[in-house]
Amino acid sequence: MRPLFWLTALLGAVVPLLMLWDIIANGLPGLSIEFLSQPPTDTGRSGGILPILFATVWILAICLSVTLPLGLGCAIYLSEYIDSHSSAARWIGLSLDILASTPSIIFGLFGYALFAIYLNFGFSLLSGGLSLACMVLPLFIRTTEHALRACPIHYRQAASALNIRQSGFILRILLPISGTGIAVALILSSGRALAETAVLIFTAGYVSRQPDSVFDSGRTLSVHIYDLSMNVPGGQQNAAASALVLVLLIMLINSTARLLARRYISYDQTPL
Amino acid sequence: MAIDLWLPRILQLCAWLCAAIIIAIMTFLLLESLPLIIESGFWSFFQLQAWQPEENRFPLLAMLIGSLLVASGAMLIATPLGIAAAIFGRYYAPTPLAIAYRGLMELLAGIPSVVFGFWGLTILVPWIAHWSPPGASILAGILVLTLMILPLVVLTCDAALLKVPPQYLHGATALGLSRWGTIRHISLPTAFPAIASGIVLQMGRALGETMAVLMVCGNVIQLPDSWFSPVRTLTANIALEMSYAMDNHRAALFASGLLLLLSATALMLLADHYRQKNCVQY
């Protein structure tokens, strides 16, 4: 049986590696300082991706600035204020689980209906960022909750014995200790958000110039790759280079997260 | 102290807000699609006729079948490969290789679907076109989706195998039992509920995948007659038509979104059921 397993494992590693190789080989020629610092011209066939990088950073920032407080609040509530077997915990957990397994296009639909149309934000960085926030919240909450629960029990015991208020314990002891874990959660969520395309196509829109404000439309790297490869004949060169940039960025982000703390991530719970 | 009064309330608000998101999503999907469902009737969506927005006809069946075929095909390939690769990493590979392998899988798991789609579009589809034009087909979709799902299947199975109590394995070694015998009779049955749960979860993800299948499946709404026929999945349909859909057409897209959400939820609950079974010690 042994050779069979080696063979299968080899297959499972070689094919993706070939794909990565293709991406690197095709993208590298187009990569340059100019590419990273110029705006796109000729609907993206030439020029660079500067405004796209800007829009990407903006959308990510909006997403994280909503995810962090909301998700942290929820995680603290789940970990510190209610019993994990109570019905409140089970209902919240269930709704987060369903949210986590929701296909990403649904967030696009929802974001379009709620943010773009109903709240009248239109196709904008804001709509895109908020929709992304809805999508990454379950991941962020679950990872943060993990980190909070990992706080060593003797700190909790000491705080109880000294009759320290719960709010004091959370703000002064728990959060600082869990800092790394929360950072990991944030980084993982960023990686996930960056990889998304379907959510953004009809919330943040397609515009490829520099957005003026959060209410203006813009496109991220992933949307740019999609547009260039599907809608712009001859755009493949730049699409390949953008793909390389995106992959490198995400690899960097995810490696940082995993390096920071292996013990906050477990694959049996998170449907990443 | 005042802070102890309002801090718990704020946190509770955050928690329920987060929990409410899925309710909001379902509500919006329902609101947008209900008029059409009431007007045309529930079963009108499950006809095999052509999708004709101009004629007010929105049968989803062909696209649903397309989604199911692509997702199932990918899972059928990825599942045995993934389990075997996980067994390799846990039981046959020397430790440094196993760590490197897992690291590779983790890296691959983070690669965006649009990049897989791009590779499929520029490399895989032309290659398939050599054998049978046009190239964009179910086969392309299955292969690309398999590549996407495989790392996650490997990682979930690996986590499941890790949970097998080491004392079973020590006992087996002390009895001089063969490695494959131990894996087959002890490790796999013990890890099975967790593996099953992971597989079902990945199936849900495969069904919900949009970009990669959109880019390589050809997007013709039809019942496929061979592996080389182009198809359109439900997800791709929404992505392609949403920007110009009006009124009933748009409602139909929301309805297909609702269908997707319900299927994904059903699969997730099934996966959860398997995971609960795992926790029950007999």
Place this chain on the structure above:
Amino acid sequence: MITSRLSHSPPTLNLSEVSVYYGQKMAISQVSLTIPSGKISVLVGPSGCGKSSLLASINRMTDLTPNCRVSGKIHIDQQNILHPSTSLMHLRRQVGMVFQQPNPFPLSIEDNIRFPLKEHGQKDPKQVQKITQKVLEDVGLWKEVSQRLKTPALQLSGGQQQRLCIARCLALSPDVLLFDEPCSALDPLATQKIETLIRQLRGRYTILMVTHNLSQARRLADYVAVCWTEESGAGCVVESGDNQRIFEHSVHPITRSFCQGVDGATKDSPI
């Protein structure tokens, strides 16, 4: 290399200058012991002095730990089982091991015995039935479980699980039995049953047991080896001999203090 089983008496174990290393750290150093055939030999000593490591080296369970290295020679009758050409499968059939925590497989009671037999080549259902009944009778479980052989083994009590694990070992017809603190996870009643069982196994098997319970050693052992931790941190055997001599007329000051309960031996005691 298959040991010839022409003689019916169980083998003698000879350890010559055996040391066990974890990486650079020596767990137990230069142990030379003779474990007599068919008798119950017990390794006693405080925790951390390397007795379990020494035990594990005899059926090469030490191979499982990545950094672990065993030097010296371990002879079972005439064969040095530390030699790389030794067949591990045959070694572990010949040498059975019972662990501190009972670890039956998550299978039914009868499958716990059938599965190892099948793996070692015994597939005839009649034979398997016969062997299962015999070993369960040997460990005193047959009356308790004969009506429910198909139920999960994990539903048995701790003591019953441990006896099942012993039965599982016996099913492979070993010559040597290694017990690593077999009763430390059990209550006194279950302990008593296991001790009775071990006594009954004497003569048919060469038995080596590790325990930190001195009264248990006193009750069971024919032959005792006293382990201690040296100043360097490695373990060693300070004295060995038969039961009566060690517990009543020992020579070594550590043995005297430890086994006869005179004060508590201190690190300053000369070795």
